[in-house]
Amino acid sequence: VVVETDMLPRPAEFIQDVRRAARLEQKPKVLTDSSKLGPDQIAAALHGAAIWLTPKIVEKYASEDFGECPADQQERLRLAVETFRGVAGEVPPDKPATGDQLARGLTAFHELLAAVRDVVLREWTNAVERFIRDAEGWVAESGWRSRRVERQVNEALLGTYPLPQLQVFAEADLYVFDPVGRFVPGGMGAYDLAIQPSYYLTSLYRDYDGRWYGRLDVGRGIEGAARFPWDKEAFLGCLRELRSLV
């Protein structure tokens, strides 16, 4: 599966750009872990590594792409983008930021990260809630039991946040829906569905159209792993297939 960023829908591109910048901004912290660098080099890196301070990060932002968010989130995001664009625009492309620009840029950047984080997290956790609730419904209709367990997930931009793991007790077997994360290549979030204990799993992911899909590649190699829409029939089919492998 080859995923090029220029294939992404515009809002996804904006979010990816902000996410990449969030990683860049965190880099000096990584540098301090190295025994190869002295304090002077670390200070220079902290000052010079403001490569996130550029209006390019918010180039793909369009307010209408976030029309489904609550009004207060939309307004916060719009303001954060405008403020950041203003500060970042002051820095000449061929010169490093001044101390004052860096300080104001950092404040604006952190507000931008917080605003984007809230938008992404709200949308993602709502999508997961619907996804898990569907699975719980199918489990109950089949006369089986399920249990939710809270898992902590850590991702760039989003930080550490809870997502549900769903354990399904189907007759003598245990199946687990395990969160992978919101940021995956070619999608807007993924879960693993595995029969335990084993290596066998189905990859479930949310495409940019907001719908969930499955890819049951067990025993077929990746080339045989065609995707299918995620619904009750697909869910029951996956359980059967996973069961047949152990």
Add this chain to the structure above:
Amino acid sequence: MTKREFRIKRLKAVAEEYRAAQSAATLLGEELKKNPSFGDAHGWSNTAGKGFQNNLEATFIVRLYAEFEATLRDYWEKYRERDTRPPMYQLLRHAIPDQRFRQDDIDNADDVRIYRNHLIHDSEDEPPEEIVVVSVRDAELYLRTYLSRMHYDW
């Protein structure tokens, strides 16, 4: 043992060798303090001894990455049955990962690739701004995590 497990085990073994080499470097440092010409009797200079100590981390980053690259190339040729040889950037970021990979895990492994390239090609320079300096401990963790998302039945 699956091939994935085998390859992860090899990464772990290299990281363990690094820890052994760190201990050896400490002992060597103590010996050189007592006897600066200690290397003469063994065919190496004091400068080489210091170089060994200073470059230890970089040496093992290169070794860890070599294991990782060999793994990805093997996966591509044998499991995916491709006779092409894409650049590592393509292989690591686009050709191998699917939606079972976390983007963070891809980016972390790519940080190791970029840092290793810097060590190989520009080891006299300080890392450019966009390079994350990665410790051996983190490199092992990042590369191992990446491999753990590859198909189990490879």
